[in-house]
Amino acid sequence: MPDVIRAEKLVYSYSGNDRRSLNGFSLSVRQGEFLALLGHNGSGKSTLARHLNALLEVQQGELTVAFLNAKDPGNVWKIRERTGMVFQNPDNQFVSSVVGEDLAFGPRNFGVPEEEIPGRIRRALAAVDMSGYETHSTHLLSGGQKQRIAIAGVLASEPDILIFDEVTSMLDPEGRRDVLDTVARLHEEGKTVILISHYIEEAVGADRVALIHDGQLLAAGTPREMLTDLDLLRRTGLTPPVPVRLYYDLRSRGLQLPFCPLTCEELEDLLCRLN
Amino acid sequence: MRQLPVGLYQPADSVIHRLSGSAKLLCMLLLLIGVVNTTTLPGYGIWVLLTALLIRLARISPGTALGSAVRLKWFFGVILFMNLCFYQPEDPWVRWWIFSPSYAGLIQGIQVVARVFLLLAMSNVLMVSTAPLVMTDAMERLLSPLRLIGVPAGLIAMILSVAIQFIPTLFEETDNIRKAQTARGARFDSPRLWDKAKAVLPLLVPVFLAAFKRADELSMAMEARGYRGDTQSRKKKYPPFQTADWLALLLCAAVAAAFVMIR
Numbered sequence: 453m454p455d456v457i458r459a460e461k462l463v464y465s466y467s468g469n470d471r472r473s474l475n476g477f478s479l480s481v482r483q484g485e486f487l488a489l490l491g492h493n494g495s496g497k498s499t500l501a502r503h504l505n506a507l508l509e510v511q512q513g514e515l516t517v518a519f520l521n522a523k524d525p526g527n528v529w530k531i532r533e534r535t536g537m538v539f540q541n542p543d544n545q546f547v548s549s550v551v552g553e554d555l556a557f558g559p560r561n562f563g564v565p566e567e568e569i570p571g572r573i574r575r576a577l578a579a580v581d582m583s584g585y586e587t588h589s590t591h592l593l594s595g596g597q598k599q600r601i602a603i604a605g606v607l608a609s610e611p612d613i614l615i616f617d618e619v620t621s622m623l624d625p626e627g628r629r630d631v632l633d634t635v636a637r638l639h640e641e642g643k644t645v646i647l648i649s650h651y652i653e654e655a656v657g658a659d660r661v662a663l664i665h666d667g668q669l670l671a672a673g674t675p676r677e678m679l680t681d682l683d684l685l686r687r688t689g690l691t692p693p694v695p696v697r698l699y700y701d702l703r704s705r706g707l708q709l710p711f712c713p714l715t716c717e718e719l720e721d722l723l724c725r726l727n
Numbered sequence: 728m729r730q731l732p733v734g735l736y737q738p739a740d741s742v743i744h745r746l747s748g749s750a751k752l753l754c755m756l757l758l759l760i761g762v763v764n765t766t767t768l769p770g771y772g773i774w775v776l777l778t779a780l781l782i783r784l785a786r787i788s789p790g791t792a793l794g795s796a797v798r799l800k801w802f803f804g805v806i807l808f809m810n811l812c813f814y815q816p817e818d819p820w821v822r823w824w825i826f827s828p829s830y831a832g833l834i835q836g837i838q839v840v841a842r843v844f845l846l847l848a849m850s851n852v853l854m855v856s857t858a859p860l861v862m863t864d865a866m867e868r869l870l871s872p873l874r875l876i877g878v879p880a881g882l883i884a885m886i887l888s889v890a891i892q893f894i895p896t897l898f899e900e901t902d903n904i905r906k907a908q909t910a911r912g913a914r915f916d917s918p919r920l921w922d923k924a925k926a927v928l929p930l931l932v933p934v935f936l937a938a939f940k941r942a943d944e945l946s947m948a949m950e951a952r953g954y955r956g957d958t959q960s961r962k963k964k965y966p967p968f969q970t971a972d973w974l975a976l977l978l979c980a981a982v983a984a985a986f987v988m989i990r
């Protein structure tokens with residue numbers, strides 16, 4: 453699979469701020485990959501996300517998104533059409549208080565013929581499991597539903613790459629699970645997914661995990677490699693998942709387990725096998 | 728959510744909902760012309776009936792349609808009082824200090840109140856029955872001739888519609904901040920004006936900050952979804968008016984013309 457995103461030595465600092473939000477960040481993402489990007493607040497995650505959607509101009513370094521050079525101003529709208537971005541607060545993403553109207557916003561901006569739009573809206577709503585909500589008011593939905601509508605709003609433009617920038621941080625546990633299920637399903641359907649988060653548990657289901665710290669890529673690898681490495685996580689400023697913490701705590705108290713579990717299910721298996 | 732200051736769109740399937748947005752806006756303008764040209768009591772009676780009919784046709788509850796007008800009762804009171812006392816100082820009932828209440832003033836006051844009340848009720852019907860983006864399109868369509876003289880019609884329409892659609896969100900936020908400050912001892916309910924004013928000021932700052940933050944995030948999200956403002960060469964084809972649209976326009980024009988001529 454070719455690299456659909458390739459960032460090389462990206463450097464970015466916001467105007468009026470000497471600190472570099474990105475400080476030589478390099479990363480490649482394969483087509484159809486599910487990449488989780490983890491880092492604590494202020495590590496440069498969102499700055500990177502905004503580069504991937506051409507919302508920020510490349511100051512230094514190289515960046516190709518959807519095989520297009522992001523430094524070419526002529527590519528800005530093409531990149532935005534091929535990469536959909538969902539933000540943290542669903543309330544601040546709606547342009548209309550009616551679901552169907554809001555979903556039509558993206559396609560209209562990208563010049564999709566008017567007669568094609570209803571079909572796109574229907575497909576986008578089906579993809580987030582909210583069919584039939586066209587005429588609903590966005591104000592009356594739950595947090596998780598709002599965020600799924602925001603995702604549908606992005607899907608209506610039919611992008612290949614989806615970037616989720618801390619989309620679950622304002623949701624209750626149920627809404628969070630629904631949104632994460634939706635993200636996983638979209639990946640299965642062939643979209644390239646970049647999930648940005650500081651909740652480490654959300655990265656467990658990813659193909660690959662990248663850790664970002666102080667605007668640099670600290671490490672990247674499988675979830676098992678990344679999330680069970682206590683030292684690495686400590687340097688990133690993240691807390692390991694509960695099963696991993698438990699594994700190391702038990703080990704320090706003399707209980708030897710055959711492997712380090714990553715999920716609660718694995719932990720259950722492991723504990724049952726002890727019996 | 729607490730009481731909302733403006734009518735908020737409520738999706739439904741009614742004759743009024745199905746009319747095209749620009750036809751509805753034009754009808755509203757025609758009715759406005761009719762209302763301000765009404766001078767007789769039976770005339771206002773007809774308007775009340777017409778407004779009731781509109782509310783009925785749009786299938787919205789009278790509470791929703793009249794709510795914002797009813798909440799302005801103090802404003803109406805002031806208008807009535809001002810007109811009563813200052814409208815016609817030449818021929819007053821009594822004269823006391825600067826006040827000179829007169830019959831003409833009373834009639835004028837009642838008229839102004841009735842007009843504002845009717846217009847509020849009718850515009851509520853319009854707002855409740857028209858989706859914000861439809862309204863944006865309608866405004867854009869009606870403003871588009873002004874493009875020739877350099878008015879950014881699309882931009883104005885978008886700003887208005889986003890502003891309207893954020894009112895409930897900001898209201899909720901104000902309410903939350905108010906509750907949080909009440910919990911920490913702010914006195915919004917104090918009968919003393921000075922205490923009230925002191926309590927409101929710290930409320931305004933966070934509300935404004937939050938609004939700016941929201942505006943920033945929304946503009947980012949809109950850009951990410953391909954919005955380019957008015958520079959976009961969006962050749963929008965507006966759907967032609969349907970029979971119902973023409974009929975509504977014709978009716979409103981006839982009513983407006985009748986009232987203008989009677990006057």
